[in-house]
Amino acid sequence: IEEVDAIIDKNGSTVFAEIQGYIDCCIKLSGMPDLTMTFVNPRLLDDLSLHPCIRFKRWENEKVLSFIPPDGNFRLISYHISSQSIVAIPIYLKHYISFREGKLDITVGPKQTMGRQVEEVSLEIPMPKSVANCNLTASQGRYTFDPVSKVFHWDVGKIDITKLPNIKGSISLGAGAGPVEANPTVTVHFVINQMAVSGLKVSRL
Known part of the structure; x- marks a missing residue:
C-alpha cells in the first residue's frame, strides 16, 4: 500500500x-x-x-x-x-478555471499507470467566498457545491481511458462581488490497486 x-x-x-x-x-x-x-x-x-x-x-x-x-x-x-x-504521479488534470469569465472546465486522466485502473477518483476545490453557485455538467459521476462552505466536490469514480471524465459549465458570483483573481487549489484523491508508485519491487520472497 x-x-x-x-x-x-x-x-x-x-x-x-x-x-x-x-x-x-x-x-x-x-x-x-x-x-x-x-x-x-x-x-x-x-x-x-x-x-x-x-x-x-x-x-x-x-x-x-x-x-x-x-x-x-x-x-x-x-x-x-x-x-x-x-515520483511519477499516475494521474493528470487539465483545467481552466476563470472567475472573471465565470467558467470552469476540468478533465482528469491516467498517466503512467502500467495499465492499472484508476478508481475512486474525486476532486475538491475550495471556492472563493464571492462564488454563489456552480451550474456544471459532468460527463460522469456527480458533483456538489456547498453554498455555505463554498466547497465544490466532484465524485468521479473509475476513469475510462476511452472517454476521459470531464466537467464544465458556469460559475456565478454573488451580487455586488468585485473581480476575483484567485487560483484555487484542486485536491485529487484516487486509488490504483496493485501498483507501487515509488517503483519499489519485490525481488524474492
Missing part, C-alpha cells in the same frame, strides 16, 4: 511529492517458517519502521528482510520516500 502526497503546479510539473508506504501481511502458516524478502531497489526506502519479528542486523548489513512471522494480520514494514526521489 502506498499513499502519495504531491503538489502539482498549473503547468503539470511536480513541485513536491512524497510517499508513505506499508507492507501488510496476513499469515496462515503452520509451524514457524523462516522467511526472507528482498527488493530489486531497496535504496529507495527511507525512514524505515520494521516489525519486531524482523532481524534488524541482517537488514542493516544485507538489505534482506529475514523474519519468522507471527500468525494473523500485522504490518511487516512501513517506509517513507522523500521528495528527493523521482
